[in-house]
Amino acid sequence: MKSENQNKYDTARKVTEVYYDSPDADNFYFNIWGGEDIHIGLYDETPEISKASRCTVAYMAKTIANLNANTRVIDLGAGYGGAARYLASNFGCKVVCLNLSDVQNKTNRRMNLAQGLDDLVQVVHGSFEDIPEPDAKFDVAWSQDAILHSSNREQVIAEAWRVLKPGGIMIYTDPMQADSCPAGVLQPVYDRIHLESLGSFAFYRDVAEKCGFTEFRKENMTHNLSVHYSRVLDELERNYESMSKISSKDYIDRMIVGLQNWIDAANTGYLAWGIIRLSKPE
Ligand SMILES: C[S@@+](CC[C@H](N)C(=O)[O-])C[C@H]1O[C@@H](n2cnc3c(N)ncnc32)[C@H](O)[C@@H]1O
Numbered sequence: 474m475k476s477e478n479q480n481k482y483d484t485a486r487k488v489t490e491v492y493y494d495s496p497d498a499d500n501f502y503f504n505i506w507g508g509e510d511i512h513i514g515l516y517d518e519t520p521e522i523s524k525a526s527r528c529t530v531a532y533m534a535k536t537i538a539n540l541n542a543n544t545r546v547i548d549l550g551a552g553y554g555g556a557a558r559y560l561a562s563n564f565g566c567k568v569v570c571l572n573l574s575d576v577q578n579k580t581n582r583r584m585n586l587a588q589g590l591d592d593l594v595q596v597v598h599g600s601f602e603d604i605p606e607p608d609a610k611f612d613v614a615w616s617q618d619a620i621l622h623s624s625n626r627e628q629v630i631a632e633a634w635r636v637l638k639p640g641g642i643m644i645y646t647d648p649m650q651a652d653s654c655p656a657g658v659l660q661p662v663y664d665r666i667h668l669e670s671l672g673s674f675a676f677y678r679d680v681a682e683k684c685g686f687t688e689f690r691k692e693n694m695t696h697n698l699s700v701h702y703s704r705v706l707d708e709l710e711r712n713y714e715s716m717s718k719i720s721s722k723d724y725i726d727r728m729i730v731g732l733q734n735w736i737d738a739a740n741t742g743y744l745a746w747g748i749i750r751l752s753k754p755e
Contacts, residue, residue: 482625500720505716506705508555510526513701515694536748542565542566545566546613546615549604550616550622551619552581553584554596557585558590569597570595578598607636609636609638611637612638614633619647621649622668624669633751640752642753649745654673689750690750691748698744706729709732
């Protein structure tokens, strides 16, 4: 018989899978959020969502020394695979995209094929709480704005540790709550992702240490969070009529409220976002 916790994890996973597989979400993320990159962008050089989102990928890649054709990467919660194609086409890396959403996986495979990258990018359906890959296979575990969806984030970091080679690194971004966030103020934010909590820099530092990672480096880039959600909200409102034809009006109206809740929480200082980098010892 499954434990109460296991049932909770299964439910959270199913809710996320059904959500990202829905035409409502698929149309919204692909058309408004940033195209093939559906994470928070870096806005220092551009106000354009897709360009800013690509800047995040490029910036993260730049922090990893010696990416090359021998580098094996796993992208945990890979969405449409934008980062994988960037790593494959710029450095020749071999990337496994692990993702729960088969609808996104289909688009990912189609784009890999169209760009001649299907020999370097493999798309696998599965959950990052239970990675369907052997121990010590990867040099880099990469993830962007996906682990927030887990109801067992400790398990995700432990799984990343397991599939990394000795000397491997985990690099990821995640929308989080601020270390100083008071209890009980983020319910409207949690509601948008159907969860009861977010991670935080302090939480991830603690978990990384427990797993055995020897280095915890964080780059706090929270100022981009409110800019990104505001830009997505602007675009959604500007394209309200056309988007209502491909996603339901009810979904879009709820998304507008949800985005505003995130912007408000970010402006109050309750949220955090940035890049975390962990090293597995040799
Ligand atoms: C906001 S999107 C980010 C996608 C991608 N990392 C990017 O930056 O473009 C979150 C992604 O996490 C995936 N995801 C959520 N829970 C997951 C799980 N338990 N296992 C694998 N993927 C998951 C979703 O399907 C979705 O693709």
